[in-house]
Amino acid sequence: MTRRLNKENIAQFLINVHGLGEMFGRSLFLAFIKPFYLRDILFQMYSIGVKSLSIVILTSTFTGLVLALEFGHEMAVYGAKMYTGSVLSVALVRELGPVIISLVVAGRVGAGITAELGSMAVTEQIDAMRALGTNPYKKLASTRFISLTVMLPILVAIGDMCGMIGGWLVSVTSLGISSDFYWSLTVQYLFFPDLFSGLLKPFIFGMTIATVACYLGFNATGGTRGVGEATTRSVVLSSILIFTLDFLITKLTLGAI
Amino acid sequence: MTGRSVVIEFKDIYKSFGKKEVLCGLDLAIYKGETLVILGRSGCGKSVTLKILLGLIYPDQGQVFINNTEITALSEKSLMPIRRRMGMLFQGSALFDSLTIGENVAFALTEHSDLTAGEIETIVAKNLSFVELSGTQNMMPSELSGGMKKRVALARAMAFQPDILLYDEPTTGLDPITATTINALIRKTQLEFGVTSIVVTHELDSGFSVADRIAVMDDGRILEIGDVESIQNSKNEFVQTFIAGPK
Ligand SMILES: Nc1ncnc2c1ncn2[C@@H]1O[C@H](COP(=O)(O)OP(=O)(O)OP(=O)(O)O)[C@@H](O)[C@H]1O
Ligand SMILES: [Mg+2]
Numbered sequence: 001m002t003r004r005l006n007k008e009n010i011a012q013f014l015i016n017v018h019g020l021g022e023m024f025g026r027s028l029f030l031a032f033i034k035p036f037y038l039r040d041i042l043f044q045m046y047s048i049g050v051k052s053l054s055i056v057i058l059t060s061t062f063t064g065l066v067l068a069l070e071f072g073h074e075m076a077v078y079g080a081k082m083y084t085g086s087v088l089s090v091a092l093v094r095e096l097g098p099v100i101i102s103l104v105v106a107g108r109v110g111a112g113i114t115a116e117l118g119s120m121a122v123t124e125q126i127d128a129m130r131a132l133g134t135n136p137y138k139k140l141a142s143t144r145f146i147s148l149t150v151m152l153p154i155l156v157a158i159g160d161m162c163g164m165i166g167g168w169l170v171s172v173t174s175l176g177i178s179s180d181f182y183w184s185l186t187v188q189y190l191f192f193p194d195l196f197s198g199l200l201k202p203f204i205f206g207m208t209i210a211t212v213a214c215y216l217g218f219n220a221t222g223g224t225r226g227v228g229e230a231t232t233r234s235v236v237l238s239s240i241l242i243f244t245l246d247f248l249i250t251k252l253t254l255g256a257i
Numbered sequence: 258m259t260g261r262s263v264v265i266e267f268k269d270i271y272k273s274f275g276k277k278e279v280l281c282g283l284d285l286a287i288y289k290g291e292t293l294v295i296l297g298r299s300g301c302g303k304s305v306t307l308k309i310l311l312g313l314i315y316p317d318q319g320q321v322f323i324n325n326t327e328i329t330a331l332s333e334k335s336l337m338p339i340r341r342r343m344g345m346l347f348q349g350s351a352l353f354d355s356l357t358i359g360e361n362v363a364f365a366l367t368e369h370s371d372l373t374a375g376e377i378e379t380i381v382a383k384n385l386s387f388v389e390l391s392g393t394q395n396m397m398p399s400e401l402s403g404g405m406k407k408r409v410a411l412a413r414a415m416a417f418q419p420d421i422l423l424y425d426e427p428t429t430g431l432d433p434i435t436a437t438t439i440n441a442l443i444r445k446t447q448l449e450f451g452v453t454s455i456v457v458t459h460e461l462d463s464g465f466s467v468a469d470r471i472a473v474m475d476d477g478r479i480l481e482i483g484d485v486e487s488i489q490n491s492k493n494e495f496v497q498t499f500i501a502g503p504k
Contacts, residue, residue: 063363119354123351123354124348124349125351127313128315129353130311131343132340132364133369134364134369143305
């Protein structure tokens with residue numbers, strides 16, 4: 001069952017690209033225009049950020065634990081076991097923290113946003129909002145866009161810390177590295193470009209997840225089933241974009257800074 | 258009807274979705290303060306007509322005027338103040354399900370007025386009592402029955418004291434007693450606030466009981482328009498079948 005690349009598919013693809021671009025532009029532009037909906041933004045930050053904390057801590061701690069085991073085991077072969085902490089921290093901060101946590105958030109928050117906005121769209125609540133004289137791009141999309149863009153880097157920073165703590169646990173208990181040595185290496189090998197790239201990524205991924213989630217939610221049609229499909233598509237599309245952008249950002253920042 | 262001013266005017270409206278033609282050449286004028294009922298079969302484009310009037314959907318062709326302003330030429334931004342002068346009761350009520358009943362009714366006021374929380378509360382309480390749902394402020398839409406939701410939607414649509422109220426199937430799917438209550442509310446709103454109303458329905462009893470004039474819609478245009486009596490005595494075959502039921 002191959003999907004043919006016919007005219008209609010290409011047209012649909014272009015419509016979606018245009019729609020995503022438009023949603024991104026509106027969310028960003030409207031973020032700087034009154035009214036600011038501070039209450040809505042704080043509420044979203046809470047439900048996006050605080051409520052994702054446990055899953056972020058869980059995933060990143062285990063990532064740290066496992067990575068330390070793997071690295072320690074592998075590097076012992078070359079007699080470099082002591083350097084586990086430095087490799088781990090660079091890998092976490094530059095790459096794994098941003099990507100893994102963004103994927104987790106795309107699955108938890110992005111899906112949630114698409115489901116919520118999608119239900120609002122198919123039950124005419126978004127039309128009702130427009131009919132009441134309120135811009136839904138501002139009230140619904142932009143507030144979520146701001147919240148995700150702010151919260152994702154914070155979540156990633158917390159996740160990076162948890163991952164390092166996980167690595168420390170393994171290093172001290174089963175690799176025989178002293179606590180002081182682990183932390184001094186961890187910090188010593190983290191340079192500004194690592195931190196920069198490590199926080200630029202979630203900043204961009206946050207905008208990506210919000211744009212995709214809001215666009216697919218706003219345009220959901222076909223009742224509950226349509227909302228379900230939009231939700232799945234939201235997670236898939238966000239994930240694809242996260243991987244693609246991750247590659248591009250890495251490529252650009254590795255050379256530039 | 259002569260001498261009355263026209264508030265809303267549809268001029269030669271065309272609208273298709275994909276290959277499906279929904280409206281083709283719709284012409285309609287609504288006078289100030291009247292209640293116009295649009296009757297038509299399910300799927301004939303009644304909801305689309307109301308959405309075009311609110312600027313939620315753009316027609317492919319034709320113009321819509323509200324108080325002599327051509328709204329079909331306006332941007333979404335300049336439509337916003339005009340929409341605030343209109344209230345719409347959506348077919349499925351479309352209450353915001355993450356907000357309480359009180360917050361739903363207060364929505365337009367919280368968004369677009371400088372009233373204090375106390376003043377808004379007073380208006381909300383007044384509107385809820387108008388639709389006979391006092392004290393439901395803290396309930397959620399999911400806790401209400403269909404008929405109650407429609408009444409809350411009416412209270413929400415009225416909160417900003419609009420000049421024009423649009424009702425999309427206000428009584429469909431309700432028991433006869435609740436339907437009668439809603440019809441009475443539509444009448445009461447017209448008499449107390451002097452609003453111009455359009456009521457869309459495919460239920461004859463409901464239509465006849467609230468209408469000043471009735472427009473029968475078919476094939477994407479208005480087939481016949483007139484007062485209740487003239488529609489009931491219509492010579493048009495479709496109108497007769499629609500009113501008498503298929504033989
Ligand atoms: N957003 C849309 N996209 C595609 N088709 C639509 C859209 N809105 C309405 N339609 C189509 O337009 C036609 C008219 O729809 P509309 O909702 O106006 O019917 P209606 O007269 O209100 O019917 P009912 O009495 O059942 O509510 C339908 O065939 C519907 O499938
Ligand atoms: Mg309808």
